[in-house]
Amino acid sequence: MIPIRSVNGASPVSLPSDLVGEREIEPSFAPHEERTKVRPAAKPPEPPPDPEVVPDVTGHATRRRYSRDYKRRILDEADRCTKPGDLGALLRREGLYASTLRDFRFQRERGLLDPGSIVRQTELKAQQKTERTRERQRLTELDRENQQLKRKLRQAEIVIEVQKKLSELLGIPLPTVPGESP
Numbered sequence: 001m002i003p004i005r006s007v008n009g010a011s012p013v014s015l016p017s018d019l020v021g022e023r024e025i026e027p028s029f030a031p032h033e034e035r036t037k038v039r040p041a042a043k044p045p046e047p048p049p050d051p052e053v054v055p056d057v058t059g060h061a062t063r064r065r066y067s068r069d070y071k072r073r074i075l076d077e078a079d080r081c082t083k084p085g086d087l088g089a090l091l092r093r094e095g096l097y098a099s100t101l102r103d104f105r106f107q108r109e110r111g112l113l114d115p116g117s118i119v120r121q122t123e124l125k126a127q128q129k130t131e132r133t134r135e136r137q138r139l140t141e142l143d144r145e146n147q148q149l150k151r152k153l154r155q156a157e158i159v160i161e162v163q164k165k166l167s168e169l170l171g172i173p174l175p176t177v178p179g180e181s182p
Helices: 066-082 086-094 098-109 117-170
Strands: 002-004 014-015 022-027 034-039
Touching: 014 098, 066 086, 086 098
Parallel strands: none
Antiparallel strands: 002 014, 022 034
């Protein structure tokens, strides 16, 4: 039992020790009733967070990324699979698709899983970027040239139309080109 101090001259009361918190008993407005105030004890520490992965509730898919070591390990295990069903069991256990394994093999053939491949990958990406930039520049040039040619064609068509009308007014016959309708 825990003794509780009295407030405003009321007699002290004892409470069982299994109750948490400190209690004060105060006399209420009626002499036969007592009002009890309870102050909570300190909060217990929060448990550690659950290590389970929480699904994304926003609905956006996230792309899985695999380290080079993981890819090499999976490829080594896949190469050791000799019995029918072994490869399927490996893919199910790892949660992979056959197309992902194919991509891993392709990366290994190109040398992208080797330890020094980071340099090669950045060089490859830089080369691809410059190629795309060159392609964009060439496309822009071709568009510009196409617009200029369209403008010149419109001007030539207007000049030819004026020449036709002028020759009709002056009564000058126009030469006909074989294979072209008048």
